[in-house]
Amino acid sequence: MDHLHLRNQERDLRDSVSTRLSLLRATLEGNITSNAQLVQGLVASISAEPDLSAGKFEQLAQYLFKGRSQLRNIGAAPDLVIRYMYPLEGNEAAIGLNYRDHPSQYEAVMQARDSGNLIFDGPVDLVQGGQGFIARIPVFLEENKTGKEKVFWGMISAVIDVEQLYTASGLPDLAQEFDIALRRNGVVFLGTDQVFNQHPVVLDISLPDKSSWQMAAIPKGGWSAASGSPVFFRLGLILAAILVLLPLIAIGVFHRKNRDSEMRLRALFVMSPVGITLNDYSTGRFIEFNDALLIPTGYAREELLDLTYWDITPQDYAADEARQLETLLVTGRFGPYRKEYIRKDGSRYPVQLNGVVIHDASGRKLIWSIVEDITERLQAEQALRESKERYQRLVEDIGDKFVIYSHKALTGELTYISSGVGKVFGITKEEAIGGFWDRIINWYPDSLEHAYFIATQIAQGKIDFVQFEMSFIHPDGNERTILASAHPANDASGDLCIEGIAEDITARKAAEEALIKARREAERANEAKSQFLSNMSHELRTPLNAILGFSQLMELEDLNNPHLKYIKGIKSAGTHLLALINEVLDLARIESGRIDLKLEPVEVLPLIEECFNLMRTQADKRDIQMMHAALAEKVLYADRVRLKQVMLNLISNAVKYNRQGGKVHVEARESEVPGYLRIVITDTGIGIAEDKMGELFQPFNRLDAAKSGIEGTGIGLSITRQIVELMGGSAGAESALGAGSTFWFELPVTALP
Ligand code: ADP
Numbered sequence: 001m002d003h004l005h006l007r008n009q010e011r012d013l014r015d016s017v018s019t020r021l022s023l024l025r026a027t028l029e030g031n032i033t034s035n036a037q038l039v040q041g042l043v044a045s046i047s048a049e050p051d052l053s054a055g056k057f058e059q060l061a062q063y064l065f066k067g068r069s070q071l072r073n074i075g076a077a078p079d080l081v082i083r084y085m086y087p088l089e090g091n092e093a094a095i096g097l098n099y100r101d102h103p104s105q106y107e108a109v110m111q112a113r114d115s116g117n118l119i120f121d122g123p124v125d126l127v128q129g130g131q132g133f134i135a136r137i138p139v140f141l142e143e144n145k146t147g148k149e150k151v152f153w154g155m156i157s158a159v160i161d162v163e164q165l166y167t168a169s170g171l172p173d174l175a176q177e178f179d180i181a182l183r184r185n186g187v188v189f190l191g192t193d194q195v196f197n198q199h200p201v202v203l204d205i206s207l208p209d210k211s212s213w214q215m216a217a218i219p220k221g222g223w224s225a226a227s228g229s230p231v232f233f234r235l236g237l238i239l240a241a242i243l244v245l246l247p248l249i250a251i252g253v254f255h256r257k258n259r260d261s262e263m264r265l266r267a268l269f270v271m272s273p274v275g276i277t278l279n280d281y282s283t284g285r286f287i288e289f290n291d292a293l294l295i296p297t298g299y300a301r302e303e304l305l306d307l308t309y310w311d312i313t314p315q316d317y318a319a320d321e322a323r324q325l326e327t328l329l330v331t332g333r334f335g336p337y338r339k340e341y342i343r344k345d346g347s348r349y350p351v352q353l354n355g356v357v358i359h360d361a362s363g364r365k366l367i368w369s370i371v372e373d374i375t376e377r378l379q380a381e382q383a384l385r386e387s388k389e390r391y392q393r394l395v396e397d398i399g400d401k402f403v404i405y406s407h408k409a410l411t412g413e414l415t416y417i418s419s420g421v422g423k424v425f426g427i428t429k430e431e432a433i434g435g436f437w438d439r440i441i442n443w444y445p446d447s448l449e450h451a452y453f454i455a456t457q458i459a460q461g462k463i464d465f466v467q468f469e470m471s472f473i474h475p476d477g478n479e480r481t482i483l484a485s486a487h488p489a490n491d492a493s494g495d496l497c498i499e500g501i502a503e504d505i506t507a508r509k510a511a512e513e514a515l516i517k518a519r520r521e522a523e524r525a526n527e528a529k530s531q532f533l534s535n536m537s538h539e540l541r542t543p544l545n546a547i548l549g550f551s552q553l554m555e556l557e558d559l560n561n562p563h564l565k566y567i568k569g570i571k572s573a574g575t576h577l578l579a580l581i582n583e584v585l586d587l588a589r590i591e592s593g594r595i596d597l598k599l600e601p602v603e604v605l606p607l608i609e610e611c612f613n614l615m616r617t618q619a620d621k622r623d624i625q626m627m628h629a630a631l632a633e634k635v636l637y638a639d640r641v642r643l644k645q646v647m648l649n650l651i652s653n654a655v656k657y658n659r660q661g662g663k664v665h666v667e668a669r670e671s672e673v674p675g676y677l678r679i680v681i682t683d684t685g686i687g688i689a690e691d692k693m694g695e696l697f698q699p700f701n702r703l704d705a706a707k708s709g710i711e712g713t714g715i716g717l718s719i720t721r722q723i724v725e726l727m728g729g730s731a732g733a734e735s736a737l738g739a740g741s742t743f744w745f746e747l748p749v750t751a752l753p
Helices: 002-048 054-065 103-115 162-169 171-177 193-197 231-271 291-297 301-305 315-331 375-396 421-425 445-459 506-557 564-591 604-621 640-656 690-695 716-726
Strands: 071-078 084-086 119-125 131-141 151-161 178-184 187-190 201-206 212-219 275-280 286-289 333-342 348-359 365-373 402-408 414-417 466-473 479-490 496-504 599-603 625-629 635-639 663-670 676-683 730-736 740-748
Touching (some): 002 151, 002 171, 002 212, 002 231, 054 071, 054 084, 103 119, 103 131, 103 151, 131 162, 151 162, 162 171, 193 212, 291 301, 315 333, 315 348, 348 375, 365 375, 445 466, 445 496, 479 506, 506 564, 599 604, 604 625, 604 640, 604 663, 635 640, 635 676, 640 663, 640 676, 690 730, 716 730
Parallel strands (some): 625 663
Antiparallel strands (some): 071 151, 119 131, 131 151, 178 212, 275 286, 275 365, 333 348, 348 365, 402 496, 663 676, 676 740, 730 740
16 A cells, blocks of 8 residues: 555656646747747848848847847858857857868758758857857758759857756746756756656657757656655554554454463363362253362263263262252352262262352353362361370370460460369369469469469560479468479460460479488588587597507506506507597598698609608518509699598508508509599409498498408598599599409699699
């Protein structure tokens, strides 16, 4: 359409151009012809009067120039030499010009002479300036003398001013709108070649010499520009196209959407894990259903399509079914409705249905139903019920010291309580449920306050689990304490509740308290004992010193005294008593923590040697050898005096409880504890029975030594271990009866961090 429209427009335009151009042609042709005609008049005059004077020529020419000719000058050249010229002014140069001397003009002149007719030439550049068309007319004399041949007189040439001719013909006006070109014999003399190449309107202009010009015109800027902008037409076209296409597209989109949504719905239908079926309302026949419905029935698709839902519904549901149909009729929908379907193999399975009535295009009533196979759900429900019951029994059987509870977080209303409530709180379950936990029990105020605080924290989500004690007065009048746990939960109605367990810990608490009390008392008694011993030892030593001193004096005074034996007995008993008192005092001081330790690095070897020296006499008496090994340069971080006491104690025991000719061996070994050194004292003595090992480090326990007659107090090892422990170490022993004993202690080698 656009193309046609353009063609039409162009044609219209060409028509109008053609009309305008025809007009131009007519005036051009008219003007040229009339100018030529004027000159023809002159020719006639000359033919009649060949020897005309210059004056006569001027007179004739002047006549021609009157009126509105576009003539610029007229010259006459008898015998081809220009002799006459009008107007002379400005054209003097032409007088005397011999055409024979100007080949180009000569040719034209000859052509005119030979043809005997007017030749219209040009445009040519004029000597006087400007351009002109030249009409050349040969003049022949009417030669009557011979009567045969015409005698050639010469040429008359008239110059027509190009510009004037064009202007008079109205060409400049037209040239404002059109590109105009003129050509003669293929040579363009006005305008450009281009015009002829652009599909112009072309007209022939007939010239007086029977030749012709071709005039071509095109609108300025070409045809398309002139045809006017097709924008509006095209906009119109587009608008029309849109008007036609839009509804088509809309219909297409609508169709596609329809198809898409149908596809989506179908995919849902096919993939749905829940059975979906369409049945005829009146017959109950299956029309359409998905696999989720088909598969549990055990039928093939074709088989089920031949059945109605009545066929797979057990008879027992007839009444229910009728009721559902009634609802369907009234409300247009039914369900949720639980019933059973019969499988192909005759077994049944539970289903839950929901459905609506719809009408198809033909107005037939149909039922769309969603059919859920609820076998698994029922099983789960059953399992849940059973586990709930089991849990319930568990809760109820938890024991009469425990109460499981649940109360609303906001109101405190008890929604559940286990049967332990009777024993623990002295109220019945019926009294408790529906009551408020804070009112039905006679709580102590501080317990209540604490519990309120906790309940608030739980309700605000700040606590997930908490355990706390609460005390109350039981209806039997006794104070009781429970240990309650609490955590947030949601009850059956979805409300926030607090639940947990309360355990009656009254008895346990009483026992604990008794225990704590007993321990405190024991500690107090022990302290008192240490204090007492410490004091007593002081008091005892004073009189004992007197006894020992005087018995010593008596021993020295009279050596023959028969009572000397008694005095020795007194002295020996006194010495033992003093040792005992000293050790008791020491023990008491250690136990009551009243000893000062000055810890420093102490070289082991010199100390051991000092101890050996002290024990030498006693060891020699029974031929006991004392040796040491690996002690050189060994250092312990300890209190020097107390370390010597420990070593002396162990070495003296190793000697004391050794056999005749036995051995005592002391050596340093690496400890299992990093940074510690172990000193091991081994003897070859009587050893210790395995069942006595446990009593070894108990104060005043001499095992069986008391019976053996070996002197001792039974305190040494106890003191030893306590001192070692005070200095950050440990002590122990291994022994076997008859095989000798090994005692050891270990201490840090440098200051403890
Ligand atoms: P004491 O030597 O004054 O009786 P101790 O506390 O030093 O008291 O020792 C406690 C008991 O351990 C001793 O009475 C003795 O029966 C036993 N005992 C200690 N050292 C040895 C040892 N080297 N060999 C065998 N028995 C020992």
